[in-house]
Amino acid sequence: MKYSIKEISELAHVAPSTVSKALNGQRGVSEEKRAEIIKIAGEHNYIPNASARALSHKSAEAIGLIIPAGKNRSLLGSYWSEIIAAIAEEVSSRGYSLLLFVLDSEKRLEGLKEMVLRQNVDGLIIPAEEITLDAYNLLIDLKIPFVLQGRSKVCNHYSVDVQNMSGAAALTRSLLRQGCKKCACVAGPEEYLYSRERVEGFRTVMADSGIGNAPVLYSLYSEQKALLDIRNFFEKNRDVDGVFITAGGEFAFYVLRVLKELGFDMSSFGVSVFDDFEPLHFLPFPVTSAKQPVRLMGTQTAKNLFQLLSGEEPPSLSLFDITLVQ
Amino acid sequence: MKYSIKEISELAHVAPSTVSKALNGQRGVSEEKRAEIIKIAGEHNYIPNASARALSHKSAEAIGLIIPAGKNRSLLGSYWSEIIAAIAEEVSSRGYSLLLFVLDSEKRLEGLKEMVLRQNVDGLIIPAEEITLDAYNLLIDLKIPFVLQGRSKVCNHYSVDVQNMSGAAALTRSLLRQGCKKCACVAGPEEYLYSRERVEGFRTVMADSGIGNAPVLYSLYSEQKALLDIRNFFEKNRDVDGVFITAGGEFAFYVLRVLKELGFDMSSFGVSVFDDFEPLHFLPFPVTSAKQPVRLMGTQTAKNLFQLLSGEEPPSLSLFDITLVQ
DNA sequence: CTGAAAGCGCTTACAG
DNA sequence: CTGAAAGCGCTTACAG
Numbered sequence: 113m114k115y116s117i118k119e120i121s122e123l124a125h126v127a128p129s130t131v132s133k134a135l136n137g138q139r140g141v142s143e144e145k146r147a148e149i150i151k152i153a154g155e156h157n158y159i160p161n162a163s164a165r166a167l168s169h170k171s172a173e174a175i176g177l178i179i180p181a182g183k184n185r186s187l188l189g190s191y192w193s194e195i196i197a198a199i200a201e202e203v204s205s206r207g208y209s210l211l212l213f214v215l216d217s218e219k220r221l222e223g224l225k226e227m228v229l230r231q232n233v234d235g236l237i238i239p240a241e242e243i244t245l246d247a248y249n250l251l252i253d254l255k256i257p258f259v260l261q262g263r264s265k266v267c268n269h270y271s272v273d274v275q276n277m278s279g280a281a282a283l284t285r286s287l288l289r290q291g292c293k294k295c296a297c298v299a300g301p302e303e304y305l306y307s308r309e310r311v312e313g314f315r316t317v318m319a320d321s322g323i324g325n326a327p328v329l330y331s332l333y334s335e336q337k338a339l340l341d342i343r344n345f346f347e348k349n350r351d352v353d354g355v356f357i358t359a360g361g362e363f364a365f366y367v368l369r370v371l372k373e374l375g376f377d378m379s380s381f382g383v384s385v386f387d388d389f390e391p392l393h394f395l396p397f398p399v400t401s402a403k404q405p406v407r408l409m410g411t412q413t414a415k416n417l418f419q420l421l422s423g424e425e426p427p428s429l430s431l432f433d434i435t436l437v438q
Numbered sequence: 439m440k441y442s443i444k445e446i447s448e449l450a451h452v453a454p455s456t457v458s459k460a461l462n463g464q465r466g467v468s469e470e471k472r473a474e475i476i477k478i479a480g481e482h483n484y485i486p487n488a489s490a491r492a493l494s495h496k497s498a499e500a501i502g503l504i505i506p507a508g509k510n511r512s513l514l515g516s517y518w519s520e521i522i523a524a525i526a527e528e529v530s531s532r533g534y535s536l537l538l539f540v541l542d543s544e545k546r547l548e549g550l551k552e553m554v555l556r557q558n559v560d561g562l563i564i565p566a567e568e569i570t571l572d573a574y575n576l577l578i579d580l581k582i583p584f585v586l587q588g589r590s591k592v593c594n595h596y597s598v599d600v601q602n603m604s605g606a607a608a609l610t611r612s613l614l615r616q617g618c619k620k621c622a623c624v625a626g627p628e629e630y631l632y633s634r635e636r637v638e639g640f641r642t643v644m645a646d647s648g649i650g651n652a653p654v655l656y657s658l659y660s661e662q663k664a665l666l667d668i669r670n671f672f673e674k675n676r677d678v679d680g681v682f683i684t685a686g687g688e689f690a691f692y693v694l695r696v697l698k699e700l701g702f703d704m705s706s707f708g709v710s711v712f713d714d715f716e717p718l719h720f721l722p723f724p725v726t727s728a729k730q731p732v733r734l735m736g737t738q739t740a741k742n743l744f745q746l747l748s749g750e751e752p753p754s755l756s757l758f759d760i761t762l763v764q
Numbered sequence: 765c766t767g768a769a770a771g772c773g774c775t776t777a778c779a780g
Numbered sequence: 781c782t783g784a785a786a787g788c789g790c791t792t793a794c795a796g
Contacts, residue, residue, distance in 0.1 A: 113579065113580070113581065114580050114581065116788095116789060116790085117789065117790060117791095118789075118790095126766080126767080127766065127767040127768075128767085128789090128790080128791095129766080129767060129768080129769095129790095129791075129792080130765090130766060130767070132790070132791060132792085133766095133791090133792095136791085138792095139765095140765065140766080141765070141766080142765060142766090145765085145766090157576060157579060157580060159552070159555045159556050159580070160556060160789080160790070161493070161558060161788085161789050161790065162489075162498075162556050162557045162558040162790095163488075163489040163490075163492035163493045163498060163558045163788085163789080163790090164489075164493050164772090164788070164789035164790035164791085165556075165789080165790055165791080166489035166772090166790090167487070167489045167490050167493055167771095167772045167773065167774085167788090167789080167790070167791090168771075168772050168789085168790050168791040168792075169772085169790085169791070170772070172488075172489060174537075174557070177538075181523050181526075190519075193516075193519045196522075196538070196540070197507050197540055200507075200538060200539070200540035201540065201542070204539070204540070204553060207553070209537055209539070209553065209557045210537065210538045210539075210540075211500075211535050211536065211537055211538075212503075212522070212526060212536045212537075212538040213526070213530070213535070213536075214522070214523055214526035214527065214530070214536075216527070226485070227530060227533070227535065229485045230485050230486060230488050230491075231488045231500070231535045232487060232488040232489045250483060253439065253483060254439070254440050254483060254485070255439065255440065362716060365716055365717060365720060368720060369720070372720075389717075390688060390691055391691060391715075391717030391718075391720070392717075394691060394694060394695075394698075394717070394720075394721055395720055395721070395722075396721075396722035442772095442773060442774085443773065443774060443775095444773075444774095452782080452783080453782065453783040453784075454773090454774080454775095454783085455774095455775075455776080455782080455783060455784080455785095456781090456782060456783070458774070458775060458776085459775090459776095459782095462775085464775095464776095465781095466781065466782080467781070467782080468781060468782090471781085471782090486773080486774070487772085487773050487774065488774095489772085489773080489774090490772070490773035490774035490775085490788090491773080491774055491775080492774090492788090493772090493773080493774070493775090493787095493788045493789065493790085494773085494774050494775040494776075494787075494788050495774085495775070495788085496788070
């Protein structure tokens with residue numbers, strides 16, 4: 113059975129307010145009574161009602177995390193699965209809880225807006241690529257604190273991100289160093305800032321080394337669409353001998369699957385991937401990848417949000433470097 | 439700015455209770471007023487306070503999902519990342535939200551207990567391998583509805599699980615069919631029922647084919663410990679020519695890494711893994727894996743929990759079959 | 765130190 | 781149809 117504070121107060125022969133103070137470690141209760149109350153509450157498995165607490169506190173002690181996944185975008189092997197773990201850890205270490213909102217590819221932030229907002233959260237963590245101007249304005253209007261995971265081109269707001277351009281440049285240089293003559297780039301959705309930045313890093317290095325217009329493909333993360341696009345792309349670019357893939361996880365494997373199917377000789381093919389993923393290094397050919405300090409980044413995001421909640425001003429941008437993994 | 443129902447009611451020149459009825463689609467409001475109220479609420483981005491709502495409803499419209507991950511157990515490529523997505527989808531399609539609790543390897547359910555319980559959730563989804571008798575009794579005492587993901591040996595309760603024994607048997611038979619003469623089994627923690635069941639499936643098939651005591655290793659999922667155990671195991675079992683791994687994701691790759699390091703000739707080595715994981719099929723040698731219908735299982739778990747919440751009696755056990763993937 | 769009272773923002777009988 | 785009132789379970793000034 114579930115007890116309320118009133119019932120506990122009766123069992124302890126004190127007022128509810130005294131129980132509240134005792135259990136919350138506030139002063140104004142004799143140590144004698146406090147001990148007694150704690151004992152009784154423990155014996156009855158008393159657990160304060162979080163909603164009531166939130167209502168009077170005017171704080172739910174909860175933060176909301178939005179992640180892009182759902183039917184067409186797997187969480188598997190992705191950046192987001194590690195982000196979740198990192199943020200969950202930081203959030204729960206502060207006694208807060210974590211509301212998770214998973215975005216379907218169709219129902220973008222729009223559909224979830226109401227849902228997210230009607231759940232009481234003190235703040236939100238939002239993937240930069242998902243925020244829209246409308247959503248941004250709404251959050252600002254409602255004064256709901258939030259931080260972005262990544263940077264957005266839609267709005268300028270507190271962000272935590274990785275050095276996309278220099279990371280992509282390093283990966284591209286690695287392809288050249290391996291002797292690739294004709295490199296291509298397969299990127300995620302063009303509408304995402306990080307896709308574009310990584311492509312730009314690729315292009316810059318290619319241009320610097322005198323290669324005018326290396327082939328670039330922007331695609332989507334949905335398996336079906338990606339496989340189709342990638343196949344078309346490589347059928348038109350049979351002479352490519354190296355590829356820079358701007359996104360890891362399953363997407364990188366889609367590219368590799370197509371290359372294999374089209375009969376490319378992978379033993380003399382350069383592959384570099386933005387985002388590290390252990391299975392990449394078990395392949396029968398070498399892969400260079402960029403490891404983002406994802407855990408640190410997730411933790412930083414949560415920390416920045418908590419700073420915001422406490423009224424302090426967090427850094428407007430926390431930028432992290434990648435590490436090359438061979 | 440954030441408006442309360444009282445403020446909206448003043449703007450609309452009606453009583454708060456009328457606003458409530460209008461916005462919640464209840465009868466007892468003229469359609470005229472209802473339209474007017476909805477209009478005003480919309481214009482002011484009115485969003486009802488979830489805590490207040492939960493407090494009077496006596497339902498938070500939220501369910502809690504506990505997952506085992508954290509520092510030493512990655513979410514990457516795991517069963518749990520898909521479970522999260524499936525459950526999130528089902529939960530949000532019902533207008534509920536999802537509280538996520540990530541368990542560190544040290545602080546098992548115990549530490550989280552208070553945390554989980556003081557957040558208002560209508561029900562919980564708990565990994566079978568994490569539940570303890572104490573936690574079980576507490577939940578029963580507090581009448582908090584919950585379902586288990588997997589079966590537990592600690593308690594008999596509503597569960598959703600995969601056919602562990604027959605799946606393991608199929609994978610083992612596949613090794614034999616490939617011509618393996620000396621098969622070993624590398625399993626996850628012995629304390630987990632599914633580890634034991636899968637080992638049992640392995641042993642049964644081995645025994646049936648006249649092989650007395652095939653080597654079996656139980657280890658942990660933490661990278662460090664696993665690598666150590668696995669190395670020791672195979673150093674002592676140099677003559678093994680096939681392995682059945684009871685868990686997919688990164689754990690399977692630990693095994694493969696060690697085999698590679700120890701110089702086993704993988705081209706003539708049989709590998710079968712319980713749990714499918716796309717990267718497994720890009721390896722330079724064939725791997726047989728068992729694909730669990732993880733999405734369906736997650737959805738079923740959520741559905742069973744909602745049945746429980748609505749006062750119905752869900753199946754005490756929903757069992758799913760694996761599919762062999764070559 | 766102790767407790768009665770008001771308030772947090774909703775919802776839901778209940779009366780008019 | 782409409783609204784005043786009580787209640788959900790806490791917390792927090794405020795008196796005593």
